Amino acid sequence: MIARYGNFIGGREDFEGEEAELRGPADGSRLATVTFADAEKTKEAIDAAEGAFARWSKTSIGERQKLLAALADRVQERSAEYSGLESENTGKTIRQSTLMDIPLAIEHIRYFATTKDFPSAREIEHPEYPGTKGIVQYAPLGVVGAIAPWNVPLLMAVWKVAPALLAGNTVVLKPSHHTPLTALELAKDCSAAGFPAGVMNAVAGTGEAVGQALVSSSKVSMVSFTGSTATGERLLSGSAGIKKFTMELGGKSPNVVFDDADLAKAVKGVLFGIYLNSGQLCESGSRLIVQASIRERFLAKLKEGMEKMRAGNPLDMETDVSAITTSEQKAKIEALVDQGVSGGARVYYRKQMEGATPAGGLYYPPTLLTEVPEEAEVAREEVFGPVLVALDFDTEDEALRLANDTEYGLAAGVWTRDTERARRVSGGIDAGTVWVNEYHLLSAAAPRGGFKKSGIGRELGVEGMLEFTQTRHVFLNEGTDIDEVAYGLLLPE
Numbered sequence: 001m002i003a004r005y006g007n008f009i010g011g012r013e014d015f016e017g018e019e020a021e022l023r024g025p026a027d028g029s030r031l032a033t034v035t036f037a038d039a040e041k042t043k044e045a046i047d048a049a050e051g052a053f054a055r056w057s058k059t060s061i062g063e064r065q066k067l068l069a070a071l072a073d074r075v076q077e078r079s080a081e082y083s084g085l086e087s088e089n090t091g092k093t094i095r096q097s098t099l100m101d102i103p104l105a106i107e108h109i110r111y112f113a114t115t116k117d118f119p120s121a122r123e124i125e126h127p128e129y130p131g132t133k134g135i136v137q138y139a140p141l142g143v144v145g146a147i148a149p150w151n152v153p154l155l156m157a158v159w160k161v162a163p164a165l166l167a168g169n170t171v172v173l174k175p176s177h178h179t180p181l182t183a184l185e186l187a188k189d190c191s192a193a194g195f196p197a198g199v200m201n202a203v204a205g206t207g208e209a210v211g212q213a214l215v216s217s218s219k220v221s222m223v224s225f226t227g228s229t230a231t232g233e234r235l236l237s238g239s240a241g242i243k244k245f246t247m248e249l250g251g252k253s254p255n256v257v258f259d260d261a262d263l264a265k266a267v268k269g270v271l272f273g274i275y276l277n278s279g280q281l282c283e284s285g286s287r288l289i290v291q292a293s294i295r296e297r298f299l300a301k302l303k304e305g306m307e308k309m310r311a312g313n314p315l316d317m318e319t320d321v322s323a324i325t326t327s328e329q330k331a332k333i334e335a336l337v338d339q340g341v342s343g344g345a346r347v348y349y350r351k352q353m354e355g356a357t358p359a360g361g362l363y364y365p366p367t368l369l370t371e372v373p374e375e376a377e378v379a380r381e382e383v384f385g386p387v388l389v390a391l392d393f394d395t396e397d398e399a400l401r402l403a404n405d406t407e408y409g410l411a412a413g414v415w416t417r418d419t420e421r422a423r424r425v426s427g428g429i430d431a432g433t434v435w436v437n438e439y440h441l442l443s444a445a446a447p448r449g450g451f452k453k454s455g456i457g458r459e460l461g462v463e464g465m466l467e468f469t470q471t472r473h474v475f476l477n478e479g480t481d482i483d484e485v486a487y488g489l490l491l492p493e
């Protein structure tokens with residue numbers, strides 16, 4: 001018997017609808033059945049969220065934080081189950097789920113449960129009208145539609161759900177139909193933690209059915225979307241009604257290594273930057289930009305590191321290489337690399353994995369490409385796979401030009417021991433996150449998001465919380481007659 005999942009609507013699991021079978025990418029085995037919602041079922045979830053909004057929006061920040069803390073405790077108690085499910089569903093290594101994805105999700109719920117930085121109302125002065133004052137309030141928006149991708153399912157859901165609820169909104173979460181399991185568990189755990197029925201709903205299904213229903217509903221006040229740039233563009237052009245969007249989209253992030261860097265650390269950071277999660281992370285450092293004077297030495301060291309990474313069953317604690325989550329994604333990676341190679345790119349190194357990974361699974365070997373033609377798609381487009389493209393430079397200006405020579409601007413890495421250079425270069429890269437001598441480390445206190453085609457708006461930090469609010473300015477006159485000047489324009493004494 002495999003597990004059976006329904007949608008979570010109005011405080012209960014709902015099994016009405018078509019059941020789809022999910023298979024695990026590690027070895028293709030049957031994992032669970034999930035009821036996929038259609039547009040009508042999504043409307044029920046939106047109605048449940050709308051119905052719950054009036055009361056929820058009146059609760060205090062303290063009450064909301066108490067419930068978020070209970071949710072964090074609950075996910076923590078079940079963290080081994082969450083890690084197992086996340087790895088079985090996505091094919092990421094169980095070590096990564098156990099030590100990174102799930103603990104981060106818990107820590108980030110706790111951040112929203114304890115932060116004192118959620119903006120409370122503030123008083124302002126009106127310089128034009130002495131003696132009056134203003135109060136700026138941060139009001140919730142209403143029903144938030146949260147649309148998430150398949151690569152980091154629980155954490156991406158948490159980044160939307162926790163701040164949206166903290167700000168007093170109600171939520172309809174739509175996980176990717178490929179990887180809905182931990183998001184559906186999160187919705188059930190919200191209920192177990194004490195969130196009132198309808199405050200948090202989760203609806204599984206395709207983008208065309210569920211996603212579209214959320215985007216086109218006039219009852220949804222905001223869509224917080226994470227996914228590909230192509231889908232994001234489609235949503236913006238096809239949305240109905242007036243609603244707010246935040247868009248966390250794709251990337252083609254540079255990892256810039258100067259010859260004065262701590263090279264042993266930089267090698268680790270570059271490998272971690274691209275091959276973690278088999279490159280299926282939005283901010284994966286997929287373009288290595290290395291100073292020409294150390295190029296050969298650096299590439300040889302990368303190869304050594306790639307040789308050491310252990311291929312195997314991702315569900316085994318000793319395995320380092322994740323599976324590819326969907327067969328469509330595997331085909332896309334293959335096509336982009338093959339096209340690049342036929343256009344002249346050289347495979348500098350490709351890891352041998354044959355025989356090491358379970359039969360029936362989806363895998364693509366970590367690959368390092370050099371001499372890639374500038375215009376090749378693999379050099380410019382997001383591959384979302386374990387494929388690193390190496391470029392080189394002589395001067396700092398050239399490094400910056402190459403780093404910014406992309407339509408994306410999500411993240412970047414800079415490796416140097418020179419602090420002045422680190423400041424100059426990081427300040428010159430058009431990206432929402434720049435790591436110096438580091439890669440992939442995330443803090444819930446730091447806003448993240450994209451420049452250029454990588455997105456609009458921010459998640460996490462104070463900036464991320466503000467996205468889930470709208471301001472109300474209350475103009476208070478408690479007794480001055482300064483307004484008489486204005487009234488005099490119409491009403492002479």
Ligand code: NAD
Pocket residue numbers: 147148149150151152156174175176177205206207208210211212215226227228229230231232234235247248249250251281282283382384410449450454455
């Ligand atoms: P995707 O764009 O295919 O899908 C994302 C979500 O949108 C899914 O839930 C999908 O069902 C839904 N969707 C698809 N079509 C829709 C439509 N017409 N209307 C409404 N919803 C629709 O992306 P994906 O393949 O699931 O995820 C990978 C992408 O996500 C990569 O490009 C990656 O860079 C990006 N990503 C970005 C971030 C970030 O923080 N910037 C984080 C993780 C992933």
